[in-house]
Amino acid sequence: MSIGCLCIHGYTGSPEEVRPLVEFLQTNTDWELASPTLPGHGEDLDLRGHYYQEWIATAELALLDLKKRNDTLLLVGFSMGGMIAAYLAAKYEIKRLVLLSAAGKYISLPQMFKDIVEMGVDAVRKELASNELFLRYQRKLKDTYFFSSFEFMKCVKFTRPSLHKVNCPVLIIQGDLDGMVPKATANFLKAEIPAAEKEVVFLPKSKHLICHGDDREELCDKVLTFLSEN
Known part of the structure; x- marks a missing residue:
């Protein structure tokens, strides 16, 4: 039985956001992994002129491509x-679904800025310039096209009703320190999804x-165990 697993990154992000997990799954399974870059996204953001329908269509086409070669699909x-x-x-007929910091509620860009400030307070000043997380957030705020934030909100609004139709087993993982997607969102997702098998895991040291x-090691282990069941 061949298995295909699609990993989808977030708004203003790139496959780098899920890279540690993708690499872990590649190392520990024989699954076909796919992690497309959504239009306008990537390390160099160019969101102007891109719409949420394109983001969904790109992920859907990647899933359909995996479906051509695999009997079982994971998301x-x-x-x-x-x-x-x-x-x-x-x-689609999906075997198992994993939601990581899923934006069932809107992401707060001001909170993203707040996180940057906190990093500056916590980091030793001479090391701040090399702080990868700080630089990534800083670049996002600078390069994000303002009006694309409305496309993000439209995407969440459009996809949210689908939660009521998810019946495959679901693993929901949320960071206790996530300031952009409220911690309560994980329980909201669990309540909205009717699947008989669903689990919520909170990671105490993780932000968004x-x-x-x-x-991340615990996250990778939990995801692999969950996706490998049955």
């Missing part, structure tokens, strides 16, 4: 990618970029 979605993954899980957090 992993981070942040906005989690909502897109839920939409696809409701539309959960695949890069201090709990």
Whole structure:
């Protein structure tokens, strides 16, 4: 039995957001992994002129491509990618679904800035310039096209009703320190999804970029165990 696993990154992000998990799954399974870059996203953001329908369509085409070669399909979605993954899980026959910091509620860009300030307070000043997380957030705020934030909100609004149609087993993972997607969102997702098998896991040391957090080894182990069941 061949297995295909699609991993979808978040708003203003890139496959780098889920790279640690993707690499872990590649090392520990023989699955076919796919992690597309949504239009306008990537390390060099160019969101002007791109719409949420393109983001969903790109993920859907990647899933259909995996379907050509694999009997079983798995889905992993981070942040906005989690909502897109839920939409696809409701539309197609998916074996298992993992939602990482899924944006069931809107992400707060001001909170992103607040996180940057906190990093500056916590970091030793001479090391701040080399702080990868700080630089990543700083670049996002600078390069994000303001009006694309409305497309993000439209994407969440469009995909949210799909939560009621997800019946495959679901693993929901949220960082306790996530300031952009409220911690309560994980329980909201669990309540909205009717699947008989669903689990919520909170990681105590993780913020929003959960695949890069201090709990990433635990996250990878939990995701692999869940996706490998049955």
